[in-house]
Amino acid sequence: MPWSFTLSLDETTYPLGVVQRTVYALADRLTCLVxxxxxxxxxxxxxxxxxxxxxxxxxxxxxxxxxxxxxxALRERIRLETQGLCEWLARTALKEAGL
Amino acid sequence: xxxxxxxxxxxxxxxxxxxxLDESDRGLLLTAxxxxxxxxxxxxxxxxxxxxxxRHTPLYKDLLARHFIxxxxxxxxxxxxxxxxxxxxxxxxxxxxxxxxxxxxxxNHTCQYCQVSRAPLGGSGHDLSAEHARHxxxxxxxxxxxxxxxxxxGGEPLLAFDRVRQIVEAVQARNSEERRSIRFxxxxxxxHLDEQVLDFAQEHDIHFSTSLDGPAFLHxxxxxxxxxxxxxxxLDGIRRVRERLGHxxxxxxxxxxxxxxxxxxxxxxxxxxxxxxxxxxxxxxxxGFAHSSRQRLDYPMARYVAFxxxxxxxxxxxxxxxxxxxxxxxxLLLTHILTPFASGYVDLRSPAGAGIGALVYNYDGGxxxxxxxxxxxxxxxxxxxxxxxxxxxxxxxxxPVMGLLLSAGIAEGLPGCADCAFVPYCGADPIEHYAxxxxxxxxxxxxxxxxxxxxxxxxxxxxxxxxxDLTQRVLLSWLARRRLADLPVPGYxx
Ligand code: SF4
Numbered sequence: 118m119p120w121s122f123t124l125s126l127d128e129t130t131y132p133l134g135v136v137q138r139t140v141y142a143l144a145d146r147l148t149c150l151v152x153x154x155x156x157x158x159x160x161x162x163x164x165x166x167x168x169x170x171x172x173x174x175x176x177x178x179x180x181x182x183x184x185x186x187x188x189x190a191l192r193e194r195i196r197l198e199t200q201g202l203c204e205w206l207a208r209t210a211l212k213e214a215g216l
Numbered sequence: 217x218x219x220x221x222x223x224x225x226x227x228x229x230x231x232x233x234x235x236x237l238d239e240s241d242r243g244l245l246l247t248a249x250x251x252x253x254x255x256x257x258x259x260x261x262x263x264x265x266x267x268x269x270x271r272h273t274p275l276y277k278d279l280l281a282r283h284f285i286x287x288x289x290x291x292x293x294x295x296x297x298x299x300x301x302x303x304x305x306x307x308x309x310x311x312x313x314x315x316x317x318x319x320x321x322x323x324n325h326t327c328q329y330c331q332v333s334r335a336p337l338g339g340s341g342h343d344l345s346a347e348h349a350r351h352x353x354x355x356x357x358x359x360x361x362x363x364x365x366x367x368x369x370g371g372e373p374l375l376a377f378d379r380v381r382q383i384v385e386a387v388q389a390r391n392s393e394e395r396r397s398i399r400f401x402x403x404x405x406x407x408h409l410d411e412q413v414l415d416f417a418q419e420h421d422i423h424f425s426t427s428l429d430g431p432a433f434l435h436x437x438x439x440x441x442x443x444x445x446x447x448x449x450x451l452d453g454i455r456r457v458r459e460r461l462g463h464x465x466x467x468x469x470x471x472x473x474x475x476x477x478x479x480x481x482x483x484x485x486x487x488x489x490x491x492x493x494x495x496x497x498x499x500x501x502x503x504g505f506a507h508s509s510r511q512r513l514d515y516p517m518a519r520y521v522a523f524x525x526x527x528x529x530x531x532x533x534x535x536x537x538x539x540x541x542x543x544x545x546x547x548l549l550l551t552h553i554l555t556p557f558a559s560g561y562v563d564l565r566s567p568a569g570a571g572i573g574a575l576v577y578n579y580d581g582g583x584x585x586x587x588x589x590x591x592x593x594x595x596x597x598x599x600x601x602x603x604x605x606x607x608x609x610x611x612x613x614x615x616p617v618m619g620l621l622l623s624a625g626i627a628e629g630l631p632g633c634a635d636c637a638f639v640p641y642c643g644a645d646p647i648e649h650y651a652x653x654x655x656x657x658x659x660x661x662x663x664x665x666x667x668x669x670x671x672x673x674x675x676x677x678x679x680x681x682x683x684x685d686l687t688q689r690v691l692l693s694w695l696a697r698r699r700l701a702d703l704p705v706p707g708y709x710x
Contacts, residue, residue: 141631145661192233192635195265199231203249203628205294206231210302 120175124160124182131186133158135193139185146173146181225267227276227285230293234261235637237674237681245677250300251556251640252282255681300556304640307558307565307573310361312609314562314574316587317352317383318369319344320376321579324407324441343376344579351605352577353386357394358609359575367401367425369576369587374408377416384420401425405439405446406453406466414460424457426450428468428490430476430483438473454490469496472523474515480527488539496544497527499668501588501648517664521671528675535690542694549676550695552641562586564643564669566633568625571602571618581605583612585621588647600647621646624656632660638673 126136133151136158140149146168150161162182164172173181231249234256242255256264256275263269264285269276279285283300286293307313321342344352356364366387368380384400391398400422416422428450429435435447457466468490470476470483480497487495499520500513531543551559562569571585582601584590589600602612612618624646627633633642648665649658660666679687 138631138635141659142635142661144659188234188236189635191261191265195229195232198229202294203231206249206298206301207628209294209298211305211308 119164119172121161121163122175122179124162124179125154126158126160126186128153128156128158131158131190132193135186135189136160138189138192139182142185142189143181146171147178226271226289227267227269227280227287229265230283230286230297232284233635233637233639237677242681245637246284247637247640248283249640250283250297251304251552252284253553253637253677254278254282254284303556304552304558307560307569308567310363311359312571312573312575313359313361313363313560314365314367315352315356315359316367316369316574316576317344317349317373317380318371318576318579318590319349319373319379319383321371322375323370323372324375324405342371342579344379344577345581346379346382348577348581348605349379349383350386351581353383353390355575355577355583355605355609355612356387357390357396361396363397363399365399365401367403369403371579372405372408373402374404374406374413377408377413381416384416384422388420399423404453405450406457407441407446407449409453409456414456417457417465418461423461423464424453424466426454426466426468427471428454428486428492429471429473430479431486434473434476434479434483437475438471451490463491467494468492470498472497472499472520473513474519477515477519477523480523481530484527484530484534484541488534488541493540494542494544494547495531497524498545499664501651517667517671520668521675524672525675532687532690535693536686540693545672546676546691547694549641549673550691553673553676553680554692554695563645563648564641566625566627566639566642566644568621568644568646570621570625570645570647571613572622575602575609575612577605583607585617586647588651592647592651600650620656624649624658630657630660632666636660636670638669641673642669 133153136151140147140151140160143149144165146165148163148165152159152161160182162178164178166172232246234247235245237243237245237255241257244256244258244261245253246256246261247253260275264279269279269285280287283293283297356366366383368383370376373380380402387398387400400420401424402417402422403425406424406426417424427439429438432447435450436444439446454466454468468487476483483497484495499517500515528543528546531541534541548559548561548564551557552564558565560573562573565573569586570589574586576584576587576590578584578590578593581604582590582593583603583605584593584600585602592600600617602615602617624630625644627639627642627644630644633639633644636642645665646656646658649663650656652664653659653662658665676691679691683691
């Protein structure tokens with residue numbers, strides 16, 4: 118295995134759902150093992166072997182992970198602040214379709 | 217209804233998604249639940265979510281007008297947004313509108329990418345029976361949709377023309393009371409067109425959809441016949457249909473085999489020469505292959521995307537020179553991006569179009585939610601059958617298969633798609649994911665469907681943001697289905 122590293126993340130900044138969505142989005146490039154500890158989420162990161170030559174370096178992987186973690190944390194914040202509105206819209210708009 | 221976090225600012229956020237297109241100062245794409253979009257910088261997004269956007273700036277007004285924010289003491293945007301949302305999902309209100317009748321599997325071609333959904337010319341047991349056809353017409357009218365498309369598929373449907381005739385006559389007889397708007401289309405190579413077929417098509421206003429894969433050397437390689445004259449015979453068929461039924465009575469689709477990807481210009485030139493005003497550059501789907509051929513015929517989606525971008529650039533240049541030729545998939549995506557209307561295209565819907573929007577009556581009397589689902593049957597996968605043509609539509613639509621498709625067919629709730637800024641314009645395709653990943657939900661990071669739509673939508677959004685006036689006007693003309701010269705506006709920049 119060419120490289121691996123572990124990130125230990127503060128759960129209040131990066132809740133489990135945010136970490137899971139990040140890992141999902143990068144699954145074609147990185148293999149990540151997610152574990153929960155009290156107040157923290159740890160992430161063991163390796164390149165995806167299937168990605169071969171296209172696999173990122175450790176440095177790129179770290180940058181990718183943090184950018185995605187921050188983006189998903191922001192999405193989560195937007196979701197919380199607008200909670201219920203999407204469902205309300207869909208319910209109101211689609212009432213007539215019996216959905 | 218909703219608990220919103222209180223802040224000192226005078227505005228609140230409405231639901232939106234964002235995506236990084238690039239590192240430029242308008243490199244972030246924001247899309248609202250209703251499909252409106254804006255390009256922002258990272259600093260602007262930060263200001264937006266931290267309630268530090270100054271009022272009275274153009275950006276603030278844009279965000280307000282496009283339903284990314286609302287003012288606490290201002291106008292309530294929700295009824296308007298619900299109306300927009302309803303319009304984008306209007307395909308849900310009518311029931312299945314596209315009804316595909318597979319009248320025979322027999323075909324005179326031996327296309328390599330269609331090994332599993334055809335039978336030899338003289339093969340028996342591959343034709344739809346008269347009784348099954350009668351039942352299928354009953355199912356068609358059980359759909360409440362006021363607008364219906366009846367499409368005849370094969371194999372080669374003209375080899376079972378008596379069945380086509382029976383169905384058209386039965387539908388029209390019934391429709392004298394029902395009064396729906398019904399369109400008939402025959403998907404055909406046009407090799408078996410004769411005067412009798414043309415007379416009937418003229419009498420009943422039937423349109424034809426054919427396959428034209430490019431110039432003769434490509435078309436004939438893709439579609440071998442014993443006489444090696446597939447291209448010439450299809451062109452002859454196109455000419456005869458146009459002479460008898462008018463220029464618009466025939467459209468053409470392109471199937472792109474691996475070799476085709478080397479010839480974007482030659483394929484487009486062929487469509488110009490044959491005077492089509494639309495070309496549809498579709499990648500091969502994974503359904504028709506025999507497993508042994510997959511290696512040879514399939515290609516990575518990245519190769520298709522490179523081909524598509526080259527083709528689109530060439531089409532834009534040609535349109536700039538006064539040639540009217542639009543690309544079908546780009547036109548659909550642009551409709552989703554730039555209008556509040558649904559295109560009606562079954563593969564780009566959420567909830568997925570299979571079953572809800574389309575039904576396939578197979579030659580053996582089975583009913584399927586899509587053409588792809590019935591092709592999987594020929595590959596040995598019978599699990600996506602809704603039931604028999606003898607069962608009422610209500611029973612078919614309550615089949616466990618529909619439950620499975622719906623549970624995996626709402627893009628807004630799928631992993632990956634739920635956070636994707638393209639979800640208002642994209643769709644869910646559980647059958648494609650089932651075919652490629654053996655799972656109707658599938659994993660977006662490994663999904664060819666996602667790779668294609670992600671790449672093409674990103675490309676179109678970049679063209680809308682950065683394209684010169686010609687590019688913008690050409691894209692708008694495709695959307696409006698008008699000639700470039702008839703467009704008064706200098707261009708649309710979101
Ligand atoms: S399929 Fe891909 S491009 Fe389409 S909405 Fe889902 S994640 Fe986005």
